[in-house]
Amino acid sequence: MKSIPCALTIAGTDPSGGAGIQADLKTFQELKTYGMSVITSVVAQNTTGVQNVHHLPVEMIEQQLDSVMTDIPFQAFKTGMIANVDMMQAIAQKIIGLNITYVMDPVMVATSGDPLIARDARDYLRKKLLPMTSLVTPNIPEAEDITGEKIETLDDMKKAANQIVHEFGAGASLVKGGHLQGEAIDFLYDGSSIHTFSTKRIDTKNTHGTGCTYSAAITAYLSQGDSLPVAVKKAKDYVTAAIRHSFSLGHGSGPANHWAQHMERVR
Numbered sequence: 001m002k003s004i005p006c007a008l009t010i011a012g013t014d015p016s017g018g019a020g021i022q023a024d025l026k027t028f029q030e031l032k033t034y035g036m037s038v039i040t041s042v043v044a045q046n047t048t049g050v051q052n053v054h055h056l057p058v059e060m061i062e063q064q065l066d067s068v069m070t071d072i073p074f075q076a077f078k079t080g081m082i083a084n085v086d087m088m089q090a091i092a093q094k095i096i097g098l099n100i101t102y103v104m105d106p107v108m109v110a111t112s113g114d115p116l117i118a119r120d121a122r123d124y125l126r127k128k129l130l131p132m133t134s135l136v137t138p139n140i141p142e143a144e145d146i147t148g149e150k151i152e153t154l155d156d157m158k159k160a161a162n163q164i165v166h167e168f169g170a171g172a173s174l175v176k177g178g179h180l181q182g183e184a185i186d187f188l189y190d191g192s193s194i195h196t197f198s199t200k201r202i203d204t205k206n207t208h209g210t211g212c213t214y215s216a217a218i219t220a221y222l223s224q225g226d227s228l229p230v231a232v233k234k235a236k237d238y239v240t241a242a243i244r245h246s247f248s249l250g251h252g253s254g255p256a257n258h259w260a261q262h263m264e265r266v267r
């Protein structure tokens with residue numbers, strides 16, 4: 001029998017189903033990757049914002065990781081919301097030396113503007129977790145936070161992508177341009193060259209969970225053995241279709257649509 005691609009997400013939840021663990025598992029499933037999840041924080045949130053957060057005890061995060069890691073091998077994993085330094089330390093301890101593809105979505109703030117991680121956790125993420133990654137996928141505010149420099153132009157984005165690898169030690173970096181005007185352009189720096197991924201901007205407010213979906217799709221494709229530029233290209237197509245067909249659900253920023261590729265195929 002052909003081996004089954006398996007991927008793990010370590011992240012927070014979204015009961016409204018658009019972001020976090022829920023978005024990651026929907027993406028893994030849609031991309032024919034067996035999905036597993038370790039929950040860091042239970043977040044009461046929806047399309048309008050974050051109403052409350054409950055952080056799981058660190059031992060419970062460690063035990064979930066042990067449950068998965070002692071039982072089912074996986075080819076790639078991603079991290080999303082890791083709210084504080086204690087959680088980051090515990091996760092770092094478990095993944096150090098694993099030699100498994102690690103995609104980090106450096107989640108700091110929800111699309112609604114609500115903060116999702118503690119201030120001092122940003123430092124730990126930058127100094128300790130970044131060097132462990134195969135790829136990090138910051139949006140513009142996150143890339144600014146990591147580099148400490150303003151990003152206003154496409155050249156600034158490329159410079160940040162390069163810096164995040166050479167100065168901060170990430171394996172590769174994908175700086176996403178969703179927050180700029182004009183074309184939706186992302187730059188991947190893989191340690192030797194810049195790859196550009198560009199699509200027309202879609203006129204919608206429904207972008208809740210697009211960052212989670214994108215990094216989960218990259219993780220799924222990497223778990224299937226695709227090279228980094230190929231995985232990012234396919235994932236960009238996936239997230240773009242998911243935004244194009246996004247759902248006008250809820251009272252705020254609606255969620256990405258994980259059936260979008262089927263809808264485009266049957267049209």
Ligand SMILES: Nc1ncnc2c1ncn2[C@@H]1O[C@H](COP(=O)(O)OP(=O)(O)O)[C@@H](O)[C@H]1O
Nearest residue numbers: 139176177178179184185186200201202210211
């Ligand atoms: N309105 C849009 N139309 C098309 N693509 C978009 C739009 N907004 C974001 N994207 C793309 O969606 C992906 C997620 O990007 P971004 O919104 O920057 O991340 P995040 O959700 O982490 O803030 C990127 O590929 C970005 O270029």
Ligand SMILES: Cc1ncc(COP(=O)(O)O)c(N)n1
Nearest residue numbers: 012019020110209210211212
């Ligand atoms: C638990 C959790 N993780 C991440 C996000 C960010 O979502 P987005 O993909 O819209 O930036 C979120 N809203 N909730």
